Amino acid sequence: xxxxxxxxxxxxxxxxxxxxxxxxxxxxxxxxxxxxxxxxxxxxxxxxxxxxxxxxxxxxxxxxxxxxxxxxxxxxxxxxxxxxxxxxxxxxxxxxxxxxxxxxxxxxxxxxxxxxxxxxxxxxxxxxxxxxxxxxxxxxxxxxxxxxxxxxxxxxxxxxxxxxxxxxxxxxxxxxxxxxxxxxxxxxxxxxxxxxxxxxxxxxxxxxxxxxxxxxxxxxxxxxxxxxxxxxxxxxxxxxxxxxxxxxxxxxxxxxxxxxxxxxxxxxxxxxxxxxxxxxxxxxxxxxxxxxxxxxxxxxxxxxxxxxxxxxx
Numbered sequence: 254x255x256x257x258x259x260x261x262x263x264x265x266x267x268x269x270x271x272x273x274x275x276x277x278x279x280x281x282x283x284x285x286x287x288x289x290x291x292x293x294x295x296x297x298x299x300x301x302x303x304x305x306x307x308x309x310x311x312x313x314x315x316x317x318x319x320x321x322x323x324x325x326x327x328x329x330x331x332x333x334x335x336x337x338x339x340x341x342x343x344x345x346x347x348x349x350x351x352x353x354x355x356x357x358x359x360x361x362x363x364x365x366x367x368x369x370x371x372x373x374x375x376x377x378x379x380x381x382x383x384x385x386x387x388x389x390x391x392x393x394x395x396x397x398x399x400x401x402x403x404x405x406x407x408x409x410x411x412x413x414x415x416x417x418x419x420x421x422x423x424x425x426x427x428x429x430x431x432x433x434x435x436x437x438x439x440x441x442x443x444x445x446x447x448x449x450x451x452x453x454x455x456x457x458x459x460x461x462x463x464x465x466x467x468x469x470x471x472x473x474x475x476x477x478x479x480x481x482x483x484x485x486x487x488x489x490x491x492x493x494x495x496x497x498x499x500x501x502x503x504x505x506x507x508x509x510x511x512x513x514x515x516x517x518x519x520x521x522x523x524x525x526x527x528x529x530x531x532x533x534x535x536x537x538x539x540x541x542x543x544x545x546x547x548x549x550x551x552x553x554x555x556x557x558x559x560x561x562x563x564x565x566x
Contacts, residue, residue: 256308256344257542259299264543265550266299272308275341277348282326283319284333288367289343289539291558293398293478295371296546303340310342314357314367315562318346326351333357334521336370336513338505343539345562352512361524368399368531368557373520374513375504376403376451379473380411382502383449387412394440394462395453395478396433397424399557402532404451405431410528416443418458426555431530440465449473456481468495473502532556 260268277283290312295302303309314334317327327333334357335342335349357366379400383391391408395401396417408415409432417433418440419425425436437443440458446467452459455477463472463485474483490497509516523529532555535545539560549558 254345256341257310257539259303259305259307259309261300261305265296265546267309267542267546269540269542272344275344275346275348277319277321279322280325280352281348281350282317282321282333282354284313284315284335284347284349285318285563286313286315286342286345286347287561287563288315288364289313289560289562290367290370290372290399291545291549291560292371293549294476295340296550297478297480308341308344310340310344311336311338312367312370313342313347313349314363315347321351326354327356331356332359332363334363334366334369334517336374336517343542343560343562350512352514353517355514355517355521357521358525361521364533364536364559364561365524365531366521367559368533369517369520369524370513371504372399372557373403373529374516375475375502376400376407377516377520378504378509379451379475379502380404380407382473382500383451383471386449388414389448390414390416390445392416392418392440392443392447392450392462392465393453394418394450394458395476396428396436397426397552397555398453398478399532400453400475402428402431402556403529405433406529408432408451410523413449416447418443420552424552424555427532431532446470451475454479455483457483459483460485463497463499464490466495466497468497471498471500473500475502533559535559537561
């Protein structure tokens with residue numbers, strides 16, 4: 254079969270190559286992949302996390318062509334969206350754990366569903382870590398990206414007053430329609446304290462966001478899109494008084510329960526009910542994967558980039 258593998262000398266480090274077929278374990282289904290989505294972190298840090306020749310990708314949606322041998326999961330013919338820590342999503346076929354998938358109804362496109370796993374579940378779980386946000390101010394940095402646009406929608410859905418921080422006015426396009434109450438160019442332009450922060454940027458923006466917390470507030474440090482180290486003057490924070498929390502968010506924390514399946518199913522229901530928009534800002538054939546990856550890395554994509562592995566559906 255063909256797959257996108259990490260090839261350092263290729264454009265964007267991606268090349269379509271012939272690779273061995275996946276061999277599902279007893280608790281895995283085999284799916285025919287129809288669409289995959291790209292995530293900033295897996296592209297920006299692939300040299301640190303993958304060896305040359307590795308099949309990349311966390312998120313894929315498609316059709317089950319072989320049910321799990323242990324009887325778990327959906328039957329052959331089911332439309333599913335899948336996640337996998339061991340990558341391997343960007344291929345014609347994928348072996349996926351039944352605990353890491355959700356069934357996709359016919360009314361939801363597989364391309365839309367493929368955008369959900371890493372970004373959507375990250376936004377959902379990070380928001381939960383803030384506690385109740387009803388009527389509270391929540392700042393989302395990097396709000397124009399994949400995780401950010403899901404976070405804006407989910408925070409608004411949960412009743413928060415959403416402050417969306419972006420890098421430029423153009424990057425803020427469409428965020429009010431998704432539920433943002435305020436759009437600012439960087440957290441330095443936030444004019445009032447916030448209860449919680451979902452930070453996707455790191456560096457100086459994370460430090461500023463932490464300083465904006467009200468007493469009892471919390472920052473979930475999700476990503477490092479800036480690729481900058483973060484310096485916080487905790488002595489000054491102590492002098493300012495108040496209790497604040499800064500937590501390093503990990504979407505795979507065991508405390509969230511076994512597998513992405515239940516959270517993916519919830520997000521798929523939101524898509525089905527038109528209560529969530531996947532915000533696909535780039536879509537095309539996986540033959541154009543390097544073009545999509547480069548556009549995502551230089552922030553020309555608002556939201557998610559999705560590749561069609563098979564004909565659009």
